[in-house]
Amino acid sequence: MLKESLATWDTKSANDIRTIYAQYAETPTFEEDLMDALLDKELQCGSTWILKNHLGTKGNFSSLHSKSLLDHLELFDKWESQLHILQSFEHITITAAQKFSVENFIRLCLKSERKLIRAWGYHGFHFLSKQFPEYKTEAKAMMQKALLDEAASVKARIRNLLKQ
Numbered sequence: 717m718l719k720e721s722l723a724t725w726d727t728k729s730a731n732d733i734r735t736i737y738a739q740y741a742e743t744p745t746f747e748e749d750l751m752d753a754l755l756d757k758e759l760q761c762g763s764t765w766i767l768k769n770h771l772g773t774k775g776n777f778s779s780l781h782s783k784s785l786l787d788h789l790e791l792f793d794k795w796e797s798q799l800h801i802l803q804s805f806e807h808i809t810i811t812a813a814q815k816f817s818v819e820n821f822i823r824l825c826l827k828s829e830r831k832l833i834r835a836w837g838y839h840g841f842h843f844l845s846k847q848f849p850e851y852k853t854e855a856k857a858m859m860q861k862a863l864l865d866e867a868a869s870v871k872a873r874i875r876n877l878l879k880q
Contacts, residue, residue: 718749722762737766741774751781760792764800771807779809786814789821795830802836806843815848831866835873838862842877 721736740746750770753763767785771777777785785801786808792801802825810818822844825837838859845851859874866874 718746719753719756719759722753722759722766725762727761733762733765734769736762737769741770747778747781751784754785755788755791757791760794760797761800764792764797764804768800768803771804775807777808782808783811783814786810786818789817792821795828795833798825798828798833799836802833802840805840810844810847812848815844818844819851831869834866835870838870838874839877
């Protein structure tokens with residue numbers, strides 16, 4: 717079972733988490749099992765990595781599971797899981813009913829002390845503005861300001877977004 721495998725993962729080994737993903741990704745209950753693991757705070761680092769990897773390779777997650785994930789963003793309070801969620805936003809359709817919870821999550825991440833989380837927070841806000849044009853002006857202004865104020869690593873991520 718996916719949750720049991722994630723519970724035994726040492727949270728460090730990239731090879732082990734890849735093996736766990738490969739072992740379960742093609743099972744008929746993968747999405748249900750992953751959603752169950754995502755909602756378990758003890759497993760959030762590994763389960764969000766699996767989500768990010770799955771979306772990056774397969775590119776999909778059912779709308780039902782996407783909705784459930786976005787309805788529970790407040791659970792993801794570890795920086796690693798926040799990073800994986802932010803990296804996943806471009807592959808997840810956000811409904812109008814969910815945009816405010818997604819916006820709040822992203823804004824929280826933009827206040828992080830971790831540069832990597834802030835960098836991907838800008839990424840998340842950029843993709844939110846692509847799905848909801850009412851955020852476009854703010855996203856552009858936010859990124860322009862960040863190009864003046866942020867750390868070099870954050871600026872690099874923003875420049876890549878602006879090239880798109």
